[in-house]
Amino acid sequence: MAGLTGRALIAARCAKFFKNGDFVNLGIGVPLMCVNYLPEGVDLWLEAEIGIVGCGSSPKWEDADPDLIDAGGQPASIIKGGSVCDHTTSFALIRGGHIDAAVLGTLQVDQEGNIANWTIPGKLVPGMGGAMDLCAGVKKIVVATDHCEKSGESKILKKCTLPLTGAKCATDIVTERCYFEVGADGIILRELTPGYTVEKIRACTEADFIVPEKIGVME
Amino acid sequence: MAGLTGRALIAARCAKFFKNGDFVNLGIGVPLMCVNYLPEGVDLWLEAEIGIVGCGSSPKWEDADPDLIDAGGQPASIIKGGSVCDHTTSFALIRGGHIDAAVLGTLQVDQEGNIANWTIPGKLVPGMGGAMDLCAGVKKIVVATDHCEKSGESKILKKCTLPLTGAKCATDIVTERCYFEVGADGIILRELTPGYTVEKIRACTEADFIVPEKIGVME
Amino acid sequence: MRSKVVTREEALTKIKDGQTIMFGDWHGELSAEEIITGMLEKGIQNISAIAVSAGMPDQGVGRLIKEHRVKSIVTTHIGLNPVARDQMFAGELEVEFIPQGTFAERIRCGGAGLGGCLTPTGIGTDVEIGKQKLTINGKDYLLELPLYSDVALIKAWKADTAGNIAFRLTGRATNSYMAFAADIVIVEVEELVEVGELGPEEIDVAAPIIDMVYVRTGEKKPFCLMWQRAKAKAEGGKK
């Protein structure tokens, strides 16, 4: 998938984390775009919090069924072999560690793996929905995010300043510029997007990060 | 139902506690016999712990279905309008106070409403099954029991000596000789079987009981 | 079995000012809209609401919020209802945010007679505030307490006259478990059938815990305004 840039690149890189048959939860926006970049032979079970195992693509409006909606209340579909379950069971799947990976957008993420994406006090208060349960229960939490705010400020911080969604839960951070693995001692720069160098990443990243001997190419 | 005696009388008296549409759990033996004595116009929803709401009568052997069994593992049937549910849901119904009444057999019951019916240490150890949940969650717990052991000893005691199934949970005690209501200050002799007097009950009952001004006839 | 079918007026006699009411729905979709219309007409107010989100301004509990009938809401999300956000900032609506899995479990506890449950969700976040923390096998958990209500307003697909109900696909949403956690359970359905028409495995919530069945008289499955707007936009975009 060489040649991808921006959010498409983020989604394509995140898609590489999955193996065939994985059970995943993908947030709205860039995370959900992952399904467009799955490697050949990789089929996923996509979960929707309302209680779908095996979400399909968005139906056409004329095929929409008011009794079949996704986590955001939008028309949904179910793949062959997919099923519906109770909302309590849906979160038993999430909290109980049955989901292999989740990809989440974020407002901030930090070098300890803390994630803050549910509120900006006094400004933006959507609520945490199911995000805190995902952070608490899913083994692999991939943060898919623009590297910086539109204002140019880094979203990858030494320490989150907004209220946390999950403490020390991120396992991977993918931006349009690079991919960090979250290790026990901090975040590790694993891959660079063509055109970016360690120095360039340092300049746009507030967090400290570990630079290993060998850094791959993100594509 | 005048003229009934013994266990049939116990079952018939217990059946009078129910009103149409009640959701009940009836133990094996005498409690289950209640369904034969329901007043005209009284239909019950019978629960089976395995997860049936609306148990019907035992099917003939040739109609038995290995996938439809009752709490004891015996062939079951489901009435029109009845349903199956998960075992966890079955106990949500029991523990959550959704069941109107349960009728239980017992080894011992005492004047505080304590019930002991799950073990005789070193002798009889079947296990408590669902009985403790019934004692903890059901509003009306009717104890249906022979008044005395075969040896002649009272089963209605001042204080249970066997390990308890439920503490202070019995609301009514029905024997072949009389009916006690369990009140805040002790058990109250409400009805006498024809042929029994207060004195006769006193002679065969270890527990203290309150004798109200008016005592009805049990039938 | 006696019939639990009621008129809307009969159902509304159980709904009173100041009650705690659970609204089964999904962001205002799949909710008991006709009963809610009745609540608006009757002037019910001071509601303590419990709902997975604040709905939308034109839908579900959101309609009651818009008319200032709701004083507080326990919820997981209000992002689809800007009216709720404005009332919250203005101090007119008290909002308690809880994680969605915790929301489901607290209501399940309420319905199942449990005194609470221990969840890892929210550990290390502000959700911890004011809650007891317990360590089990070396892992931290928050003790979350049951939620229970005076009335649960449930939307289902079908009911029989005895009160058995069935959902279609994601229509169960939060409706299925809220039915266990209220003194009075009122279900609004699209279709009424005779007892026996729903088989033992089709019934999602058994009759004994449903108190009243109200059969919707208006459109069976109205697409919500958000959908209608999004559809219009999608179709407009194609031109």
Place this chain on the structure above:
Amino acid sequence: MRSKVVTREEALTKIKDGQTIMFGDWHGELSAEEIITGMLEKGIQNISAIAVSAGMPDQGVGRLIKEHRVKSIVTTHIGLNPVARDQMFAGELEVEFIPQGTFAERIRCGGAGLGGCLTPTGIGTDVEIGKQKLTINGKDYLLELPLYSDVALIKAWKADTAGNIAFRLTGRATNSYMAFAADIVIVEVEELVEVGELGPEEIDVAAPIIDMVYVRTGEKKPFCLMWQRAKAKAEGGKK
């Protein structure tokens, strides 16, 4: 989707001496009998069992108990298995009795990532012993901890090749929720179907949590020995 269908030998590679194993069943009915036969043949021993009862001597986990393969059992009832009772009195089988609703909730906690739950069941009885007691809104509850296992042996009616499973009527018994509470989940089914044959509402446990599907080769629905004996007795009695 890759197929999860395995031979009995492949399933048995996951079952080892000394494991904690959940047996989905109902007093030995509705259990994965052919896998259990395989365990007996393979010589699996020192099992820590979790099952709603001790089964019957000729059925379910009871067969393993009879052959002294089970060292301990967490259960609610052993009344239908005199062999288990004798082994318990002889100190050969360690039995932990827990109330049935608590049994279900502890396994559900294990499967749902909860650290435990508070139940009123057992308050004032010996079940209290060794457990933490908490008072919530003036009522006492016992803190009950999760149950989890190395392997869950589940019996279902149908499976598709992807691992979705469906039960019939009371066939779900304890099978449905044990499937969530094990590292390895092996299901024994009567019938295998193609993916897509089980509809979204027919599937009781979704494919992602099932690891292996074994299709029974013997009789589909054997009536158990207890039934057969009772039937013979009933029919004998008529003569």
